[in-house]
Amino acid sequence: MNRRAVIIALLLAASAAPEPAASQKRPIDPFIGVHYGVPLKWSVALAVTLPAGSGTGGAFIAAEPGIGGWRASAGYFRITSTLGSGYAARASFLHTRSRAWRAPTDATFIGAEMQYMPAFMLGLRAGVFARLNNPSRRKGLFTVDLSFLL
Numbered sequence: 063m064n065r066r067a068v069i070i071a072l073l074l075a076a077s078a079a080p081e082p083a084a085s086q087k088r089p090i091d092p093f094i095g096v097h098y099g100v101p102l103k104w105s106v107a108l109a110v111t112l113p114a115g116s117g118t119g120g121a122f123i124a125a126e127p128g129i130g131g132w133r134a135s136a137g138y139f140r141i142t143s144t145l146g147s148g149y150a151a152r153a154s155f156l157h158t159r160s161r162a163w164r165a166p167t168d169a170t171f172i173g174a175e176m177q178y179m180p181a182f183m184l185g186l187r188a189g190v191f192a193r194l195n196n197p198s199r200r201k202g203l204f205t206v207d208l209s210f211l212l
Contacts, residue, residue, distance in 0.1 A: 089113070095124075097187065099207020101158055101165035102128030107135075118142075124152075130162035135175070146183040146211075151176055156191055156205070170194045171203050183211040 095107035105128025112121040119140035126133040137152025156171040173191030191203040 093122075094212045095126075095209055096212070097126070097128070097207045097209045099163075099187070100205050101156075101162040101203065102126070102130045102133065102207070103161065103163050104129050105133070105207075107133075109135075111139075119148075122150075122152075130165070131156065131158040133157075137175075139177075143181075145181045146179060147181055148179045148183075149177060150187075154189065154191075156189075156203070165203055166193075166200050169196070169200075169203075173203070173205075175205070177209060179209070179211070185209050 090113055091111045093109050093111070095109065097105045097107060105126050107124045107126040109122050109124035112123070115121060119138065121138055122136070124133075124135045124137075126135065133154050133156045135152040135154040137150055139148060139150040141148040152175050154173055154175055156173065158165045158167060158169045158171075160167050162169075171191035171193050173189050175187055175189030177185055177187040179185030185208075187205075187207050187209050189205040191205065193199075193201050193203065
């Protein structure tokens with residue numbers, strides 16, 4: 063599965079969401095996250111919120127290139143305080159390259175992730191993934207990283 067197909071699938075899934083009432087619509091807002099951890103090492107998440115949702119939460123889609131591979135995600139986030147506390151849950155495709163950290167090279171995974179930010183949009187993300195290609199070898203992957211949203 064190539065990167066372009068994953069991004070197109072995420073965009074199509076996002077466009078299938080029901081249309082909210084005019085008074086509940088929110089603008090599409092971009093945001094950036096910087097991550098460090100297993101398996102991508104350093105990565106930058108480029109995301110946009112979807113029009114549905116309130117001012118403190120909603121659905122998003124993200125593309126995340128990194129040193130050890132790339133990730134594409136769709137999920138839901140919620141900001142719970144004015145100090146930048148919050149959480150996010152997402153479904154992700156993950157593909158590793160030769161510089162992946164503690165993961166097989168050229169492997170594709172699908173999984174779920176949770177991200178918790180106790181304050182100032184700084185937090186921890188953890189995920190569990192199942193391998194899609196060559197499952198006879200290492201079948202699963204646990205990911206963890208530090209995150210900072212800008």
